[in-house]
Amino acid sequence: MVSRLLFQSFKRFNSTYKGPGKSYLPPKPIDNKPTHKELSPAQRAYLDRVIRVDQAGELGADLIYAGQYLALSHNKKVKPIIKHMWEQEIHHRKTFNELQTQYRIRPSILTPFWKIGAFGMGFATGFMNKEAAMACTEAVETVIGKHYNQQLRVLSNNFKDIENLNNGQNDDSIEIQHLKGTIKVFRDEELEHLDTAVQNDSKNAKPYWLLTESIKGVCKTAVYLAERI
Ligand SMILES: [Fe+2]
Numbered sequence: 001m002v003s004r005l006l007f008q009s010f011k012r013f014n015s016t017y018k019g020p021g022k023s024y025l026p027p028k029p030i031d032n033k034p035t036h037k038e039l040s041p042a043q044r045a046y047l048d049r050v051i052r053v054d055q056a057g058e059l060g061a062d063l064i065y066a067g068q069y070l071a072l073s074h075n076k077k078v079k080p081i082i083k084h085m086w087e088q089e090i091h092h093r094k095t096f097n098e099l100q101t102q103y104r105i106r107p108s109i110l111t112p113f114w115k116i117g118a119f120g121m122g123f124a125t126g127f128m129n130k131e132a133a134m135a136c137t138e139a140v141e142t143v144i145g146k147h148y149n150q151q152l153r154v155l156s157n158n159f160k161d162i163e164n165l166n167n168g169q170n171d172d173s174i175e176i177q178h179l180k181g182t183i184k185v186f187r188d189e190e191l192e193h194l195d196t197a198v199q200n201d202s203k204n205a206k207p208y209w210l211l212t213e214s215i216k217g218v219c220k221t222a223v224y225l226a227e228r229i
Protein backbone atom coordinates (compact mmCIF):
# COMPACT_ATOMS: atom_id res chain seq x y z
CA MET A 1 0.00 0.00 0.00
CA VAL A 2 2.74 2.46 0.97
CA SER A 3 4.83 1.62 -2.09
CA ARG A 4 1.76 2.04 -4.29
CA LEU A 5 1.11 5.45 -2.77
CA LEU A 6 4.68 6.51 -3.40
CA PHE A 7 4.53 5.19 -6.95
CA GLN A 8 1.36 7.15 -7.67
CA SER A 9 2.86 10.29 -6.16
CA PHE A 10 5.96 9.89 -8.29
CA LYS A 11 3.85 9.46 -11.43
CA ARG A 12 2.08 12.70 -10.55
CA PHE A 13 5.28 14.68 -10.91
CA ASN A 14 5.94 13.14 -14.30
CA SER A 15 2.69 14.37 -15.76
CA THR A 16 3.28 15.74 -19.24
CA TYR A 17 0.04 17.70 -19.63
CA LYS A 18 0.86 21.30 -20.53
CA GLY A 19 -2.56 22.86 -20.87
CA PRO A 20 -4.00 23.96 -24.20
CA GLY A 21 -0.54 24.89 -25.46
CA LYS A 22 0.38 28.42 -24.52
CA SER A 23 2.30 29.99 -21.71
CA TYR A 24 0.24 31.38 -18.86
CA LEU A 25 3.07 33.33 -17.35
CA PRO A 26 3.34 37.06 -17.95
CA PRO A 27 6.14 38.06 -20.32
CA LYS A 28 9.22 39.56 -18.70
CA PRO A 29 9.59 43.28 -19.53
CA ILE A 30 12.18 44.00 -22.24
CA ASP A 31 15.46 45.27 -20.67
CA ASN A 32 13.60 45.07 -17.35
CA LYS A 33 11.88 48.32 -18.28
CA PRO A 34 8.36 48.40 -16.83
CA THR A 35 5.62 49.30 -19.32
CA HIS A 36 3.24 50.57 -16.64
CA LYS A 37 3.37 52.56 -13.44
CA GLU A 38 3.67 50.51 -10.25
CA LEU A 39 0.53 49.05 -8.74
CA SER A 40 -0.93 50.94 -5.80
CA PRO A 41 -0.39 49.30 -2.37
CA ALA A 42 -4.03 48.14 -2.39
CA GLN A 43 -3.71 46.62 -5.87
CA ARG A 44 -0.44 44.96 -4.94
CA ALA A 45 -1.99 43.52 -1.75
CA TYR A 46 -4.92 42.15 -3.75
CA LEU A 47 -2.60 40.58 -6.32
CA ASP A 48 -0.62 38.92 -3.51
CA ARG A 49 -3.84 37.50 -2.12
CA VAL A 50 -4.98 36.22 -5.51
CA ILE A 51 -1.77 34.36 -6.20
CA ARG A 52 -1.42 33.01 -2.65
CA VAL A 53 -4.96 31.66 -2.45
CA ASP A 54 -4.98 30.29 -6.00
CA GLN A 55 -1.68 28.49 -5.49
CA ALA A 56 -3.03 26.96 -2.27
CA GLY A 57 -6.31 26.06 -4.01
CA GLU A 58 -4.64 24.38 -6.97
CA LEU A 59 -2.31 22.52 -4.62
CA GLY A 60 -5.41 21.32 -2.78
CA ALA A 61 -7.14 20.32 -6.03
CA ASP A 62 -4.07 18.38 -7.17
CA LEU A 63 -4.06 16.42 -3.92
CA ILE A 64 -7.83 15.83 -3.84
CA TYR A 65 -7.59 14.14 -7.24
CA ALA A 66 -4.45 12.28 -6.14
CA GLY A 67 -6.42 10.86 -3.20
CA GLN A 68 -9.40 9.98 -5.39
CA TYR A 69 -7.20 8.37 -8.02
CA LEU A 70 -5.54 6.20 -5.43
CA ALA A 71 -8.79 5.17 -3.75
CA LEU A 72 -10.51 4.41 -7.07
CA SER A 73 -7.57 2.94 -8.96
CA HIS A 74 -9.39 -0.42 -9.11
CA ASN A 75 -12.26 1.17 -11.07
CA LYS A 76 -11.26 0.93 -14.74
CA LYS A 77 -14.08 3.18 -15.94
CA VAL A 78 -13.54 6.07 -13.56
CA LYS A 79 -9.74 5.99 -13.35
CA PRO A 80 -9.06 7.72 -16.72
CA ILE A 81 -11.72 10.35 -16.01
CA ILE A 82 -10.08 11.28 -12.70
CA LYS A 83 -6.62 11.12 -14.27
CA HIS A 84 -7.57 13.65 -16.93
CA MET A 85 -8.89 16.13 -14.35
CA TRP A 86 -5.91 15.47 -12.10
CA GLU A 87 -3.46 16.28 -14.91
CA GLN A 88 -5.19 19.57 -15.54
CA GLU A 89 -4.94 20.40 -11.81
CA ILE A 90 -1.22 19.62 -11.85
CA HIS A 91 -0.85 22.08 -14.70
CA HIS A 92 -2.83 24.71 -12.74
CA ARG A 93 -0.71 24.12 -9.68
CA LYS A 94 2.58 24.38 -11.57
CA THR A 95 1.46 27.61 -13.21
CA PHE A 96 0.59 29.23 -9.87
CA ASN A 97 3.84 27.92 -8.35
CA GLU A 98 5.72 29.76 -11.10
CA LEU A 99 3.64 32.91 -10.66
CA GLN A 100 4.32 32.77 -6.94
CA THR A 101 8.07 32.64 -7.60
CA GLN A 102 7.92 35.32 -10.27
CA TYR A 103 5.97 37.73 -8.06
CA ARG A 104 7.87 36.66 -4.91
CA ILE A 105 4.77 35.90 -2.93
CA ARG A 106 5.04 33.74 0.13
CA PRO A 107 2.87 30.62 0.20
CA SER A 108 0.07 30.19 2.70
CA ILE A 109 1.59 29.22 6.05
CA LEU A 110 -1.19 26.66 6.39
CA THR A 111 0.15 24.73 3.38
CA PRO A 112 0.88 21.51 5.36
CA PHE A 113 -2.78 21.47 6.49
CA TRP A 114 -4.03 22.02 2.93
CA LYS A 115 -1.95 19.07 1.77
CA ILE A 116 -3.15 16.64 4.43
CA GLY A 117 -6.76 17.87 4.34
CA ALA A 118 -7.06 17.78 0.56
CA PHE A 119 -5.51 14.35 0.11
CA GLY A 120 -7.62 13.04 3.01
CA MET A 121 -10.83 14.46 1.53
CA GLY A 122 -10.08 13.01 -1.91
CA PHE A 123 -9.12 9.62 -0.54
CA ALA A 124 -12.07 9.41 1.88
CA THR A 125 -14.69 10.29 -0.74
CA GLY A 126 -13.06 7.97 -3.29
CA PHE A 127 -12.97 5.22 -0.69
CA MET A 128 -16.73 5.66 -0.06
CA ASN A 129 -17.54 5.13 -3.74
CA LYS A 130 -17.37 6.74 -7.17
CA GLU A 131 -20.54 8.81 -6.60
CA ALA A 132 -19.15 10.33 -3.38
CA ALA A 133 -15.90 11.21 -5.16
CA MET A 134 -17.89 12.92 -7.92
CA ALA A 135 -20.04 14.76 -5.35
CA CYS A 136 -16.79 16.02 -3.80
CA THR A 137 -15.64 17.24 -7.22
CA GLU A 138 -19.01 18.89 -7.86
CA ALA A 139 -18.86 20.75 -4.53
CA VAL A 140 -15.22 21.83 -4.85
CA GLU A 141 -15.54 23.00 -8.45
CA THR A 142 -18.75 24.92 -7.72
CA VAL A 143 -16.94 26.95 -5.05
CA ILE A 144 -13.79 27.39 -7.13
CA GLY A 145 -15.69 28.42 -10.27
CA LYS A 146 -17.42 31.20 -8.29
CA HIS A 147 -14.15 32.15 -6.58
CA TYR A 148 -12.39 32.59 -9.95
CA ASN A 149 -15.30 34.62 -11.32
CA GLN A 150 -15.11 36.93 -8.32
CA GLN A 151 -11.37 37.44 -8.86
CA LEU A 152 -11.95 38.19 -12.56
CA ARG A 153 -14.52 40.83 -11.63
CA VAL A 154 -12.09 42.60 -9.28
CA LEU A 155 -9.15 42.31 -11.71
CA SER A 156 -11.33 43.80 -14.46
CA ASN A 157 -12.79 46.61 -12.36
CA ASN A 158 -9.92 47.67 -10.12
CA PHE A 159 -6.86 47.24 -12.34
CA LYS A 160 -7.72 49.09 -15.54
CA ASP A 161 -6.37 52.48 -14.51
CA ILE A 162 -2.66 51.77 -14.46
CA GLU A 163 -0.71 54.45 -16.27
CA ASN A 164 1.02 53.17 -19.40
CA LEU A 165 4.52 54.69 -19.37
CA ASN A 166 4.81 54.47 -23.16
CA ASN A 167 1.76 56.48 -24.14
CA GLY A 168 0.66 58.16 -20.90
CA GLN A 169 -2.77 56.54 -21.07
CA ASN A 170 -4.37 54.35 -18.44
CA ASP A 171 -5.01 50.71 -19.27
CA ASP A 172 -4.54 47.13 -18.18
CA SER A 173 -0.90 46.16 -17.79
CA ILE A 174 0.27 43.09 -19.73
CA GLU A 175 0.78 41.26 -16.44
CA ILE A 176 -2.83 41.77 -15.40
CA GLN A 177 -4.10 40.81 -18.86
CA HIS A 178 -2.10 37.59 -18.66
CA LEU A 179 -3.28 36.80 -15.18
CA LYS A 180 -6.89 37.31 -16.19
CA GLY A 181 -6.36 35.09 -19.26
CA THR A 182 -4.88 32.37 -17.08
CA ILE A 183 -7.68 32.52 -14.54
CA LYS A 184 -10.29 32.41 -17.33
CA VAL A 185 -8.80 29.24 -18.84
CA PHE A 186 -8.51 27.58 -15.45
CA ARG A 187 -12.04 28.66 -14.47
CA ASP A 188 -13.38 27.03 -17.65
CA GLU A 189 -11.50 23.82 -16.89
CA GLU A 190 -12.87 23.79 -13.32
CA LEU A 191 -16.39 24.13 -14.74
CA GLU A 192 -15.68 21.24 -17.11
CA HIS A 193 -14.73 19.19 -14.04
CA LEU A 194 -18.04 20.17 -12.48
CA ASP A 195 -19.93 18.95 -15.58
CA THR A 196 -17.89 15.74 -15.61
CA ALA A 197 -18.83 15.09 -11.97
CA VAL A 198 -22.55 15.58 -12.67
CA GLN A 199 -22.36 13.35 -15.77
CA ASN A 200 -20.74 10.68 -13.63
CA ASP A 201 -23.53 10.47 -11.07
CA SER A 202 -22.47 12.93 -8.40
CA LYS A 203 -26.17 13.50 -7.63
CA ASN A 204 -26.54 9.81 -6.69
CA ALA A 205 -24.09 10.14 -3.80
CA LYS A 206 -25.54 9.38 -0.40
CA PRO A 207 -26.00 11.53 1.60
CA TYR A 208 -25.71 13.98 -1.32
CA TRP A 209 -26.82 17.16 0.43
CA LEU A 210 -24.76 16.64 3.56
CA LEU A 211 -21.68 15.67 1.58
CA THR A 212 -21.75 18.52 -0.92
CA GLU A 213 -22.77 21.24 1.53
CA SER A 214 -20.14 20.28 4.09
CA ILE A 215 -17.41 20.13 1.41
CA LYS A 216 -18.52 23.54 0.08
CA GLY A 217 -18.25 24.90 3.65
CA VAL A 218 -14.75 23.47 4.02
CA CYS A 219 -13.67 24.97 0.68
CA LYS A 220 -15.06 28.42 1.47
CA THR A 221 -13.31 28.41 4.86
CA ALA A 222 -10.06 27.28 3.23
CA VAL A 223 -10.29 30.09 0.63
CA TYR A 224 -10.93 32.65 3.37
CA LEU A 225 -7.95 31.47 5.40
CA ALA A 226 -5.53 30.99 2.51
CA GLU A 227 -6.17 34.55 1.32
CA ARG A 228 -5.12 35.86 4.71
CA ILE A 229 -2.71 33.45 6.36
FE1 LIG B 1 -7.64 23.81 -10.87
Ligand SMILES: [Fe+2]
Nearest residue numbers: 061189190193
Ligand atom coordinates in the same frame (compact mmCIF):
# COMPACT_ATOMS: atom_id res chain seq x y z
FE1 LIG C 1 -10.65 21.47 -11.05
